[in-house]
Amino acid sequence: MTDIQQTVYVVEDDEAVRDSLELLLKSDGKPVQTYESANAFLRDYSDKMAGCIVLDIRMPGMDGMELQKKLNDKHSILPIIFVTGHGDVPMAVDAMKEGAVDFIQKPYREEALLEKIEAALEQDLEQRKTLDEKQEIIRRIKSLTPREHEIMDRMIAGQANKVIAIELEISQRTVEIHRSRVMHKMGTHSLAHLVRMVLSVKDLID
Numbered sequence: 245m246t247d248i249q250q251t252v253y254v255v256e257d258d259e260a261v262r263d264s265l266e267l268l269l270k271s272d273g274k275p276v277q278t279y280e281s282a283n284a285f286l287r288d289y290s291d292k293m294a295g296c297i298v299l300d301i302r303m304p305g306m307d308g309m310e311l312q313k314k315l316n317d318k319h320s321i322l323p324i325i326f327v328t329g330h331g332d333v334p335m336a337v338d339a340m341k342e343g344a345v346d347f348i349q350k351p352y353r354e355e356a357l358l359e360k361i362e363a364a365l366e367q368d369l370e371q372r373k374t375l376d377e378k379q380e381i382i383r384r385i386k387s388l389t390p391r392e393h394e395i396m397d398r399m400i401a402g403q404a405n406k407v408i409a410i411e412l413e414i415s416q417r418t419v420e421i422h423r424s425r426v427m428h429k430m431g432t433h434s435l436a437h438l439v440r441m442v443l444s445v446k447d448l449i450d
Contacts, residue, residue: 248372250295250365251275255285255311256327257303265298268354274361282311289318294372296323296364298357301332301339301347309339316343321371323364327352378445384430385442385449392429395422400439 252274256262262278269276275295279285283306285297301308308326315322326347328336336347345367346360388396398408405423409416432438 248294248369249275250368251277251293252295252361252365253285253293253297253322254278255282255297255303255308256300257281258300261300268358269361272358282306282308286311286314289315289320291318291320293322294368296325296345296361296368298325298327298361301326301328301335309335309342312339312342312344321368321375323367323371325357325360325364378448381430381441381445382449385445387429388426392422392426395419396426396430396438396442399423399426399435400442 252269254262254265254269254276256265256278257280259280262280266276266278277288279288282299282303286306299308299311306314312324315324323345324339324343326332326336326339326344328347328349330349333347333349336344340347345364348357348360385393385396394412395408398411403411405416405419409419412419427433427438430438430441432441
């Protein structure tokens with residue numbers, strides 16, 4: 245996996261809190277970018293962004309939960325940590341049901357927030373690694389010829405070479421050659437591994 249430049253995106257309408265968070269994160273050696281509103285962040289948002297979002301749950305205009313829903317609609321995988329006031333805990337719990345990774349209540353200890361951010365950044369890396377692996381599997385599947393793809397589908401379905409040969413009206417030796425090419429192009433020697441690879445990207449290629 246290529247090196248990823250992760251950034252902590254702080255979305256907070258209170259300028260003093262925003263500046264304080266920026267100073268804290270920079271002093272901890274983390275790249276940080278701040279936004280005064282959810283709309284400002286949304287205007288900048290790109291699926292190339294890596295890192296995590298520290299998001300205030302209550303803001304004028306679009307609030308944190310509305311921004312989360314819009315990011316979900318865009319299939320964003322950026323982990324979100326919500327910053328909440330005392331009365332916002334039920335909202336934060338709802339936000340976690342929608343995919344937020346954590347929340348922290350004001351006033352919070354800086355060390356506690358940094359720990360949550362570290363965990364979110366680690367999750368982001370793991371998600372991106374998994375996504376890279378899936379993209380590579382899809383690339384390999386696309387490298388198959390139509391006949392190889394057909395043979396692979398039958399292999400995954402558990403059909404023996406002899407059955408494939410009969411149903412496709414080709415020789416068993418031809419099936420064996422195609423099967424060997426499928427395994428080579430997919431980068432595996434194991435049928436069980438091939439099945440796991442293809443199933444892992446089924447939702448992306450259907």
